[in-house]
Amino acid sequence: MGEQSKKVAVIYKSKYGSTKQYAQWIARRVQGDLLENFRVKVDDLQDYDTIVLGGSLHAVGIKGVELITDNFRELKNKQIIVFAVGCSPVTEEAINHIINHNFTEEIKERINFFYLRGAFNYKKLNLIDKLLMLALKFKIKMQKKGELDEDTKALLDSYDNPVDFTDEEAIAPIIESINK
Numbered sequence: 001m002g003e004q005s006k007k008v009a010v011i012y013k014s015k016y017g018s019t020k021q022y023a024q025w026i027a028r029r030v031q032g033d034l035l036e037n038f039r040v041k042v043d044d045l046q047d048y049d050t051i052v053l054g055g056s057l058h059a060v061g062i063k064g065v066e067l068i069t070d071n072f073r074e075l076k077n078k079q080i081i082v083f084a085v086g087c088s089p090v091t092e093e094a095i096n097h098i099i100n101h102n103f104t105e106e107i108k109e110r111i112n113f114f115y116l117r118g119a120f121n122y123k124k125l126n127l128i129d130k131l132l133m134l135a136l137k138f139k140i141k142m143q144k145k146g147e148l149d150e151d152t153k154a155l156l157d158s159y160d161n162p163v164d165f166t167d168e169e170a171i172a173p174i175i176e177s178i179n180k
């Protein structure tokens with residue numbers, strides 16, 4: 001099906017902006033409706049052919065994913081695409097961990113899942129997130145420095161040096177999936 005012929009809803013839940021940025025890029029590219037997750041009720045989605053849901057990753061959970069997982073039966077005839085935005089590097093292991101943590105076997109079979117890299121700026125976090133991240137830092141520091149792998153070192157470095165991996169080109173596989 002071509003871009004114009006499907007009615008697409010792009011729904012997002014974003015805490016610090018990167019998921020929103022990806023959702024805006026996707027909605028613009030496919031001429032979809034951009035909707036903020038908390039405003040959406042499942043009944044509002046019946047007119048759409050394709051539901052694209054994006055949520056930021058917090059402790060492996062995809063924010064707002066319940067809109068899909070709690071209403072799966074009502075949405076079962078629709079094309080469903082979920083994307084999660086996190087800071088971890090893209091590895092098959094990390095992606096499988098996110099999928100297994102958030103979806104049942106039945107849902108896994110029916111949706112298309114994508115992982116996109118976002119941004120992290122410790123100074124801009126709210127108090128609770130700062131405390132959570134400090135706890136994670138403390139846990140990591142309990143390990144000996146020499147045992148830290150490159151990804152963990154990069155994570156620790158990002159507390160002092162903000163990182164931003166958001167990249168419009170990264171949405172290409174999602175656009176391709178919508179247009180299938």
Ligand SMILES: Cc1cc2nc3c(=O)[nH]c(=O)nc-3n(C[C@H](O)[C@H](O)[C@H](O)COP(=O)(O)O)c2cc1C
Pocket residue numbers: 013014015016017018019020055056057058059060061085086087088117118119120121125129132133
């Ligand atoms: C408390 C906390 C927990 C996080 N947990 C994860 C995680 O489990 N995996 C990951 O890849 N990124 C994690 N991140 C990084 C965020 O997912 C990343 O900053 C993302 O860009 C946030 O999306 P948003 O800007 O749309 O809110 C975490 C960030 C915070 C503050």
